[in-house]
Amino acid sequence: MSNSTLKWIAIISMLVDHMGAVLFPQVIVFRAIGRLAFPIFAFLITEGFIHTQNINKYIMRLGVFALVSEIPFNLAFYGRWFYLGHQNIFVTLFLGLLAITLYEKYRVVDKQKADGYLFLMLFGAFIINSDYSIFGVLMIFVFYIFKKDFKKIVIWNVIIVLSMVLPNWAANAFILNPWLILQLGALVSLYIIHLYNGKKGKQIKYLFYMFYPVHLIFLYIASLNFFF
Template sequence: MNKKGYFSGSTLKWIAIITMFMDHSAKLLYLPQSIIEQLPPAMETFYTALIKIFDIFLILGRLSFPLFCFLLVEGFVHTSNVKKYFSRLLIFALISEVPYDLAFRNSFFTLEKQNVFFTLLIGLVVLMELEKVKERTPLNIILSLGIVFAGIFTAEFLQTDYGGWIGVLLISVLYYLREYPLVKCLAGGLVILQNSISGLFSFIFIYFYNGQRGRQWKYLFYWFYPAHLLVLIGIQQYILLPYIRMIFSTIP
């Protein structure tokens, strides 16, 4: 199917990174209304307006994950060394776990839930195994289904971000249907509906992907993920929360 594309891989990556940052900013810097009402009038007005912006950020933030899944599939299909690709994901999954746990579990380290790199890593392993049985025979089809369900089970068992039924399944669908842009986007949209309606709009960008990598910032996302979490944690723990405590300490 021939179609005109507008977005390079680099553009999609920037969209994914920016919307991810919006999503995490809204989640980590959010204050409940009961606290906002206790703030000084000027700050209350400011934060009330900010919460409305955060609501928009949360909607836009749903665009990021499908884009990262799509870019993972593209990276796998075009990489010259899948073992290095795997190693990078594994290294940054480990690096990112402490910032992720601090941000979303208020703990230095916990096995309760794992960061999104682990979801992408499991998805990559699924793709590596699917590539070994890509010849369409009845046996290989059965093996392929087994591989996908094994990946889904692993992600669900490890409680990775977005899990197996969304993350691993979406990666598998985008890989299997990569030669059929419209069908791929429709099927991917059905998977992401488990998470949000706004995530559907990411497939507009995916559909109009032009097949070009664009300017590459090879380690941008890898380092950005843990770094932006640490920055947001710093703002939350050393600026926002101390300010809130100070305000409440002055209330008779």
């Protein structure tokens, strides 16, 4: 399975997820399918980090689209232009890429500084509540640090997903909630990632960057027609 195939799987599952969240919140299967998307995007960020010819441009590109996507994200999910309570997925990807870039830069010469930058990015994701928050940045870091040991990637992803699910489960008096159970579907994406053959495939470099804000705008418009 090529890099571009992984991107298509992640993009389609993300679209289905967002359609469920914005237009069909009662159809939980849409959200279940959407659980596949983020782990694949997290993996692709580490692949981009490894193979990019210009890491600064890569970081800048994610940062720019994090800003561009914020208003469409706010409109689609919160019906308003400005909302500080939750930030879009590009913010998480940006922080994750920045975390592994700085960690790689300093891990040999100054391990304490490397760890400090990692903590800063994790804390930043938590404070601003970017999509997937601290867990999203941590997942990107896991794919990076254990890139040659898939068993550890699986173990740590299980830990991360369970860390997302168990506190909410405990807060609801350990009542089995279908939504919490479906979050475990994110682990299915690990099998898909394991099929990756290391090849680029047909390049769709800017498709995701453009698709993300554009599809959110269309979903917002569709939600207005759908409900009114």
